[in-house]
Amino acid sequence: MSYFKSTLTKSLILLILFNLFSCISLKDVQLIQPDDTLKLDKKGYIEFDKPEYHIQVNDQILINVATASGESMGMLSSFITAANNTTSGRGVYVRQDGNIELPRIGKIKLEGLTLEEARKAVQTEFYKIYNEEGTYIDVNLAGIEYTIVGEASQGVFRSQKKKVTLLDAFAQSGSNNIYADLKNIRIIRSESDGTKQVYVDLTKESIMNSEYYWVQNNDIIVVNPRKQKIWGIGLNPLSVVTTIMGAIATILGVYLFFDRL
Known part of the structure; x- marks a missing residue:
């Protein structure tokens, strides 16, 4: 029986130390x-x-256009954002070939470009059709x-x-x-x-x-x-105490059972 008591004592000490070291600290x-x-x-x-971010396939691009003359963009207006209303315009997605495609303007390769490089690329194609004077273009992610x-x-x-x-x-x-x-x-x-x-x-x-x-x-x-989730113990001091007390009660119950034999 003395051997059992010694084993019980060692088990309790190990259990307490294990729980204390498993507790999640601040x-x-x-x-x-x-x-x-x-x-x-x-x-x-x-x-x-x-x-610096480089544009990728499937990115949604917003194109902001402001003109001093208030020039109508026609079909293009569905793909651009007005300067005074950043929520309008549905933007355009970069397709699998790395291009966006706009009415009248056509395809523009944007994949791999920074936003500033993309702005210049859009400007270059935009000004082939629309008046450059008094027009500002910006390009951003949606x-x-x-x-x-x-x-x-x-x-x-x-x-x-x-x-x-x-x-x-x-x-x-x-x-x-x-x-x-x-x-x-x-x-x-x-x-x-x-x-x-x-x-x-x-x-x-x-x-x-x-x-x-x-x-x-x-x-x-x-x-x-955390490893504590796998063990299911040591989440906080209260759970440590609860686990220890439960283990002690179980071990004492086993000890008293054998002590009465």
Whole structure:
């Protein structure tokens, strides 16, 4: 029986230690914590590395046209946005061949171009038909669309903002899951040369120096689960205590049963 008591004591100690070390700490769930590796410029501002986006197939492009003379765009008006009303105009999609196609103007190759390069390409073709004097043309994405899957509010989300950060993305999705592993957020990004993926740590403020802090159109954000979810314990101190007390009650019940034999 002494051997059984010794085994029981050791089992309880191991169980308590296991649960305590499995508990999710504040450092695991707090975003943008102070980090010695955060880079600042000479003025003390955070250094940003926002990559320039290159247009991809299936992107929806908005073309904004403003004319001093108020010239009618005719058939083209269904594909452009008036300068004083950014919600009108349905834009145009980049087709599989990398081109957009506009009435009267025809095809314009935009795939792989930056937004500024796309604006110049549209201008060049536009001014072959319409008067260049007193006309302003701008080209933008119809929004930034990204996907979130995993331990978060899953779905496809769209933002009308031109600049979207990972914090913006999670705020818009309403993600607030304590099982989310913020230290290993996976970003899958499509580029003209192919698809690449990286893992980022949202608990460190140095993430703001990374190019992956900025969400790009068509990004897939994968939120991995913590190991505690698989174990089913250690979510918070209360759950740790509950698990320990339940285990102790079970082991004591077994001990008392054999002690009475």
